[in-house]
Amino acid sequence: MPRRALDNPLVLAVLGLLLEQPAHPYQMLAELRKRSENHAAAINRGSLYNIVDALDEAGWATAQGQQREGNRPERTVYALTPAGHRELVRRLDSQIRTPEREFSRFLGAVSYLGALGPDGATEALTERGTRLRERTAADQQRLAEALAAGVPRLHVIEAEYALSLADAELTWIDAVIDDIHTGALTWPGATAAPLEP
Incomplete structure (x- = not known):
């Protein structure tokens, strides 16, 4: 169990929380959920306790x-040990230096965008763009408030990155919608041979 738990991507987040201050697992869970909707979706009490046990066992x-x-x-x-601090630094350095292809649910869905047809794709992408713009506006407001309150920029740098990703996604969505409207992105016509079951 420890090796598998130590491979969990949330290990980095837990080590980072312990760098900030000692905490019990329930505090860690609450803080992870507060900081990120991604963590909230990916973590539950059982997996967090397994991670903490594995961190303890690994020293x-x-x-x-x-x-x-x-x-x-x-x-x-629990508190971070010197070995835990070294592991945190090692993982951070590696993950920042080495770009990896990360597969998101949206990327998986976009792979089959054609199944929606031009109208369905336009409608779905338009709605996603609207929702993403609303979320981005709220995130920008929270970031501005944090910075105005004196939170050091380095402490919210991940929020800047997330906003940049959202902006890039919105640019792409708008371009694809435009390509559908202009005909630059085409769908196979009705004369295409049907797929065999």
Whole structure:
């Protein structure tokens, strides 16, 4: 179990949280969910506890004591070890230096855009663009508020990156919609041979 848990992409996020301060797994889960909708979708309590156990077993985190809040049960607080700090730096350096092809659900769906037909594709892409613009506007507002409140830019650099990705996606969506309208992106005609089952 530890090796598989240590391969989980959330290990980096957990090590990063422990770099900021010691925490118990429930705090980590709450903080990950607060910071990112991507983490919220990808993590559950069970997998987080498996990751924390694996970090402890690998010597990258260590139990620092128990904490009790109100009438809640005691929770074990973990801290980053020097070996965990080295592993965090190693992973960060590697992931920043080495671009990887990341497969998103949207990329998977775009692979089959043709199945929607020109009208369906235009409609779906238009709605995605509208939703993405709304989300991006809200994200830009939150980023501006954080910076105005004195949060160092380095602490929100990932929000800048996410906004840049969203802008690039919107540019692409608008271009594809335009290509559909102008006929630059064509669909196979009705005369194409039907696929055999």
